[in-house]
Amino acid sequence: MAFASQIRIPATYMRGGTSKGVFFRLQDLPEAAQRPGPARDELLMRVIGSPDPYGKQIDGMGGATSSTSKAVILSKSTRPGHDVDYLFGQVAIDKAFIDWSGNCGNLSAAVGPFAISNGLVDPAKVPRDGLCTVRIWQANIGKTIVAHVPMTQGAVQETGDFELDGVTFPAAEVALEFMDPADEGDDGGAMFPTGNLVDDLEVPGVGSFKATLINAGIPTIFLNAHDIGYTGTELQGAINGDKAALARFETIRAWGAVRMGLIKDVAEAATRQHTPKIAFVAPPQDYVASSGKAVRAADVDLLVRALSMGQLHHAMMGTAAVAIGTAAAVPGTLVHLAAGGGERHAVRFGHPSGTLRVGAEARQEGRQWTVTKALMSRSARVLMEGWVRVPG
Structure with missing residues (x-):
C-alpha cells in the first residue's frame, strides 16, 4: 500500500512574550491553505499535533498547553498605513478545532521581528541601528498594533537584559502599542457591551x-x-x-x-x-x-x-x-x-x-x-x- 510522502513548508518557531508558536508567511503555505477553510485548519492542526486524545501533541510542534499550541500567518499588508497583516490561530489540543476569534498579545511581540527578518517590511523603513517601527494589522479583530523592534547592524536584536516574569532568560525589549483596543460599536458603548461597568x-x-x-x-x-x-x-x-x-x-x-x-x-x-x-x-x-x-x-x-x-x-x-x-x-x-x-x-x-x-x-x-x-x-x-x- 502506497502512502503519500511528507511535504515541507518554510516556517519559524518563535517565542513571543510568554507564548510560543509556529510562524508562516502566507505565500509559503500550500495553495489550498492560503485561503481560510478546512484545508488551512487541517494543515495547521497537523503541524501542531492536534487533535491529540492523549493531550501531549507528541506528533507535532505544540507543547500541550494553551501557551504553546498556536499558529501565526503573516503577509505584506494590503491595508493603507500598515506593514504586515497578522492572523492568529489558537489550536485546540484534544479537539479538531482552531479558534480564529481573537488575538494573541504575547505572540504580537514576535510579529514585528519576523516581518522584518522575512522581507515583509519595506527595507527603506528599516534602520541599521535603533528602533524599527512596524505597523501591524491584526486581522482577527481588525485592530492596529504598533511594535517598536530594536535593530543592531541591520538585523533584529533579540538578546538583551529585559526581564519578563514567566520567561526564564532575559532578551531584547519589544514595546507594543495596542491602538483603540476596545471594540467600539455605533453607539460607542461596546467596550462595555451591557452598558454597565459592573x-x-x-x-x-x-x-x-x-x-x-x-x-x-x-x-x-x-x-x-x-x-x-x-x-x-x-x-x-x-x-x-x-x-x-x-x-x-x-x-x-x-x-x-x-x-x-x-x-x-x-x-x-x-x-x-x-x-x-x-x-x-x-x-x-x-x-x-x-x-x-x-x-x-x-x-x-x-x-x-x-x-x-x-x-x-x-x-x-x-x-x-x-x-x-x-x-x-x-x-x-x-x-x-x-x-x-x-x-x-x-x-x-x-x-x-x-x-x-x-x-x-x-x-x-x-x-x-x-x-x-x-x-x-x-x-x-x-x-x-x-x-x-x-x-x-
Whole structure:
C-alpha cells in the first residue's frame, strides 16, 4: 500500500512574550491553505499535533498547553498605513478545532521581528541601528498594533537584559502599542457591551456574581476572587487539577459570553474557546510565584489570575493584560476597585509567574468611556527556523 510522502513548508518557531508558536508567511503555505477553510485548519492542526486524545501533541510542534499550541500567518499588508497583516490561530489540543476569534498579545511581540527578518517590511523603513517601527494589522479583530523592534547592524536584536516574569532568560525589549483596543460599536458603548461597568451575572446552577464585562484587547469577564472562593494568590496547581472548578469556570464563561452578545446560546461556547477570557481579581497580598520568587503586596497594585482554553494561565495572556490595563483606567470596574481606586494610567499586577506592568489611556465622553491605546513591553526570539514537515 502506497502512502503519500511528507511535504515541507518554510516556517519559524518563535517565542513571543510568554507564548510560543509556529510562524508562516502566507505565500509559503500550500495553495489550498492560503485561503481560510478546512484545508488551512487541517494543515495547521497537523503541524501542531492536534487533535491529540492523549493531550501531549507528541506528533507535532505544540507543547500541550494553551501557551504553546498556536499558529501565526503573516503577509505584506494590503491595508493603507500598515506593514504586515497578522492572523492568529489558537489550536485546540484534544479537539479538531482552531479558534480564529481573537488575538494573541504575547505572540504580537514576535510579529514585528519576523516581518522584518522575512522581507515583509519595506527595507527603506528599516534602520541599521535603533528602533524599527512596524505597523501591524491584526486581522482577527481588525485592530492596529504598533511594535517598536530594536535593530543592531541591520538585523533584529533579540538578546538583551529585559526581564519578563514567566520567561526564564532575559532578551531584547519589544514595546507594543495596542491602538483603540476596545471594540467600539455605533453607539460607542461596546467596550462595555451591557452598558454597565459592573453587572450581576446570573449563572444557572452556579450562582450570581458581580462581573465587569469588557471588550478591550480581548473580550474578558472579570470576577472578584473572594466571590468564587479564591484569594487571587493561586498558582496553576490549585486550579488546573480541580475538574469541578474548571467546569464551573467554563459554565460562568459561557453565560458571560451570552451576556456579552458574543454567542446566542451557552452551547456555542464549545466552538469559541479562545474568547472570551475569564479572570478574577483581588487586592494586593504577599505570595510566592511559581518560580519561587517572592512577590510583595507593596510591589503590585492588584492580583489577577486568568484562564485560557480551560486552564489557569501560567502567567498572563498579553491581550488579557490589555483588558486589565483598560479596566483599571476606568473608575468603578472591578479591576479598578481591586487596585484601590483613584486615577490610573498604568497598573502593575501580580500573576502566577510574577508581575507585569501595563498602561492605558482612557477618557470619558459623556457617559461612555473610550481607550485610545494600551501599552506594554514583551520580548521575542527565534527558537528554530527552516521547514516543518507534515504528511501529504
